[in-house]
Amino acid sequence: MSDHRAGxxxxxxxxxxxxxxTARLFRExxxxxxxxxxxxxxxxxxxxxxxRWWPSRGALIADCLxxxxxxxxxxxxxxxxxxxxxxxxxxxxxxxxxxxPDGSALLRSLVGAxxxxxxxxxxxxxxxxxxRSLAERLSIGVxxxxxxxxxxxxxxxxxxxxxxxxxxxxxxxxxxxxRRLVRFIxxxx
Amino acid sequence: MSDHRAGxxxxxxxxxxxxxxTARLFRExxxxxxxxxxxxxxxxxxxxxxxRWWPSRGALIADCLxxxxxxxxxxxxxxxxxxxxxxxxxxxxxxxxxxxPDGSALLRSLVGAxxxxxxxxxxxxxxxxxxRSLAERLSIGVxxxxxxxxxxxxxxxxxxxxxxxxxxxxxxxxxxxxRRLVRFIxxxx
Amino acid sequence: MSDHRAGxxxxxxxxxxxxxxTARLFRExxxxxxxxxxxxxxxxxxxxxxxRWWPSRGALIADCLxxxxxxxxxxxxxxxxxxxxxxxxxxxxxxxxxxxPDGSALLRSLVGAxxxxxxxxxxxxxxxxxxRSLAERLSIGVxxxxxxxxxxxxxxxxxxxxxxxxxxxxxxxxxxxxRRLVRFIxxxx
Amino acid sequence: MSDHRAGxxxxxxxxxxxxxxTARLFRExxxxxxxxxxxxxxxxxxxxxxxRWWPSRGALIADCLxxxxxxxxxxxxxxxxxxxxxxxxxxxxxxxxxxxPDGSALLRSLVGAxxxxxxxxxxxxxxxxxxRSLAERLSIGVxxxxxxxxxxxxxxxxxxxxxxxxxxxxxxxxxxxxRRLVRFIxxxx
DNA sequence: GACTAAGCGAGACGGTACGTCAAGTCTTGTC
DNA sequence: GACAAGACTTGACGTACCGTCTCGCTTAGTC
Numbered sequence: 001m002s003d004h005r006a007g008x009x010x011x012x013x014x015x016x017x018x019x020x021x022t023a024r025l026f027r028e029x030x031x032x033x034x035x036x037x038x039x040x041x042x043x044x045x046x047x048x049x050x051x052r053w054w055p056s057r058g059a060l061i062a063d064c065l066x067x068x069x070x071x072x073x074x075x076x077x078x079x080x081x082x083x084x085x086x087x088x089x090x091x092x093x094x095x096x097x098x099x100x101p102d103g104s105a106l107l108r109s110l111v112g113a114x115x116x117x118x119x120x121x122x123x124x125x126x127x128x129x130x131x132r133s134l135a136e137r138l139s140i141g142v143x144x145x146x147x148x149x150x151x152x153x154x155x156x157x158x159x160x161x162x163x164x165x166x167x168x169x170x171x172x173x174x175x176x177x178x179r180r181l182v183r184f185i186x187x188x189x
Numbered sequence: 190m191s192d193h194r195a196g197x198x199x200x201x202x203x204x205x206x207x208x209x210x211t212a213r214l215f216r217e218x219x220x221x222x223x224x225x226x227x228x229x230x231x232x233x234x235x236x237x238x239x240x241r242w243w244p245s246r247g248a249l250i251a252d253c254l255x256x257x258x259x260x261x262x263x264x265x266x267x268x269x270x271x272x273x274x275x276x277x278x279x280x281x282x283x284x285x286x287x288x289x290p291d292g293s294a295l296l297r298s299l300v301g302a303x304x305x306x307x308x309x310x311x312x313x314x315x316x317x318x319x320x321r322s323l324a325e326r327l328s329i330g331v332x333x334x335x336x337x338x339x340x341x342x343x344x345x346x347x348x349x350x351x352x353x354x355x356x357x358x359x360x361x362x363x364x365x366x367x368r369r370l371v372r373f374i375x376x377x378x
Numbered sequence: 379m380s381d382h383r384a385g386x387x388x389x390x391x392x393x394x395x396x397x398x399x400t401a402r403l404f405r406e407x408x409x410x411x412x413x414x415x416x417x418x419x420x421x422x423x424x425x426x427x428x429x430r431w432w433p434s435r436g437a438l439i440a441d442c443l444x445x446x447x448x449x450x451x452x453x454x455x456x457x458x459x460x461x462x463x464x465x466x467x468x469x470x471x472x473x474x475x476x477x478x479p480d481g482s483a484l485l486r487s488l489v490g491a492x493x494x495x496x497x498x499x500x501x502x503x504x505x506x507x508x509x510r511s512l513a514e515r516l517s518i519g520v521x522x523x524x525x526x527x528x529x530x531x532x533x534x535x536x537x538x539x540x541x542x543x544x545x546x547x548x549x550x551x552x553x554x555x556x557r558r559l560v561r562f563i564x565x566x567x
Numbered sequence: 568m569s570d571h572r573a574g575x576x577x578x579x580x581x582x583x584x585x586x587x588x589t590a591r592l593f594r595e596x597x598x599x600x601x602x603x604x605x606x607x608x609x610x611x612x613x614x615x616x617x618x619r620w621w622p623s624r625g626a627l628i629a630d631c632l633x634x635x636x637x638x639x640x641x642x643x644x645x646x647x648x649x650x651x652x653x654x655x656x657x658x659x660x661x662x663x664x665x666x667x668p669d670g671s672a673l674l675r676s677l678v679g680a681x682x683x684x685x686x687x688x689x690x691x692x693x694x695x696x697x698x699r700s701l702a703e704r705l706s707i708g709v710x711x712x713x714x715x716x717x718x719x720x721x722x723x724x725x726x727x728x729x730x731x732x733x734x735x736x737x738x739x740x741x742x743x744x745x746r747r748l749v750r751f752i753x754x755x756x
Numbered sequence: 757g758a759c760t761a762a763g764c765g766a767g768a769c770g771g772t773a774c775g776t777c778a779a780g781t782c783t784t785g786t787c
Numbered sequence: 788g789a790c791a792a793g794a795c796t797t798g799a800c801g802t803a804c805c806g807t808c809t810c811g812c813t814t815a816g817t818c
Contacts, residue, residue: 011789031304037777045790045791046789046792047781048790049791108304109304112300115301118360121358121359124355124358125358151373155369156373158356159351159370162355164351165351166313169300169313170303170314180339184344185374195811196765197767197769197809197810198768203770224798224800229770236801238768413804414805418765425806426808427764430763430764487682489679489736492736500737503733529751530744532744534751537730540731541726542729543729543733544697544728548681548689559726562717562719575782575795603773603775605773614775614797615775615797
């Protein structure tokens, strides 16, 4: 009994050009305005090929997120020993994105995708390095005594990202204020 | 000295039934799936009557938000003197909403609307009482010495709400963890 | 026994500007594309003022026809004694209209109006001078022996006009052929 | 036995049911009142399928005309040798249609369609057998000497049809008078 | 001279249809 | 059997007009 089947297997080229087109169109036009037909057209691919492998628009975005196709940015945070300054480094990456109107729209769009599609929601904060990078750095801060034991590091990570997102939704954003928030939350204890 | 024009005036009944239908359909089906045609049908109104007075779906939602048609909840926060417990009261109202799956979807939907429409974004945190209620209470905390001078109260409000939102987008939410966050941010100084 | 009513009477200025706008828009855009709202706008008049006095778009056109607001042409035919040449004079007026593409469209449009509205149909051939002018001239031809007794003059008039109309509907028209038709029908007996 | 299914090639079933619905609705309700949405609904077809293959309402009518879906009547004319009587046979078919109020409205409606759409105009007289049947019979009349050489047969055909149409637009029609016209034009030379 | 009541410009209203776009499903023919 | 292509039904988009119905203003008799 062989699980080998006749015929061609999944086309890597198609997958590549679909995700490529998805990422490009998403960045250019946002999540609303992103259409399966548009992706198929841009990717030179039949619609069915998309529907065959992804259940929804959101799943495409989630894959782009996982493969880092939406941001050029590296969200990894160094450990220089200075907790606050390291976290500000991470924050700076986020703020650099939303400083640019397109970047701001991109982040909002991504949040919009996450509200509609759980798969995107799952990837959202991860793809911005909250768990792997920010929370990880905070954990080190707990270990080396810069933060009290029992600090809810994941929550703190979500809170910092969340403050930025909430302000982005209100189309108001003030980098210096964001940094004050970080210093307030982490500092002066 | 009247600058009003002759002719028929805006129908209050139409406005009412449109916002009513909007709020109902939004709560039942979410922002995606909310259509102008559906609203018009449910409100017994011509589409043009909607387009005449609101520029977009989002503007309808923003109006619903302003008039408190989406949440039954009162986000006003008492001042008992106990800062942390008062903030937890506010947080509890939010958590009560998203404890229920429908409520969680409602909040996410609202965030989705905010990503697409600036008018909703403008109202989002306000309608959840962040400025008027939470940040106000924090300000009192600064005044009475429970918080250090220079505390960025608006930022802190956004951060607390933002943490909840980020977790809601990831479809993970832990009320007790959220409360720990509040106690961590505000407390033990 | 007063059947008088108080208040203002029908505004001659409104009537004038409505028919004016109707004729202009009809000539510029044709019967399809002619809208009550467009007329009201162009005439600087409320829609209700139109609906108050005319039951339909067609009735407006019929009034324009009656008052000769659609054609600059005079369809009266001289009696020079030469029947065929007099009829060709009349025909020449019609052909001069449809020689111009706009005039051709105007005639077609008028026919279109007549198909939808009996009031226009009633005026159509009359407004082109078929009864008063062409058929009248043919009658004289019967009297003076240029046409046989019993000639169905109205029918002949309709036939000549009808041939032009049918060809206009097919977007083919040949003035010389039309004149041959007249000479064939009337001549050489 | 065809188990034909829809597919990437044009669906014959859709075409058929669209033209079917068009012809039915046109006969029932006339050209004004004929809507693409109504046709789509009646045909059980998406609007886009209509727009994909026909540029306008008129093009649908033109196709119905070409395929003889609007008249049950056969406009072919026999050649019995008696020219006038043969032409009266043809005329009788037309008169039979407009004797009935619905038929009269149908003809008027068709004329209305022709005024708005060149494609219908192209087909109008052809579909009533003017060229293929009436003018052809007249040509034979020229050949066999019943009509003088040089008779403008096409024009005469248009004139006879045109007379009927003009009278139909005026909502006056007298079969006997129409026959007198034919006898006058063709006869007694 | 005040009091009607209709005509008027304006335009809101519930509708229908427009022509377009995209959704997701289904076929065809090619590789 | 995956693929590019694209026809199909469905349904929403935002716009244009329909014919009806107020509004508030102006004006022309009647009291």
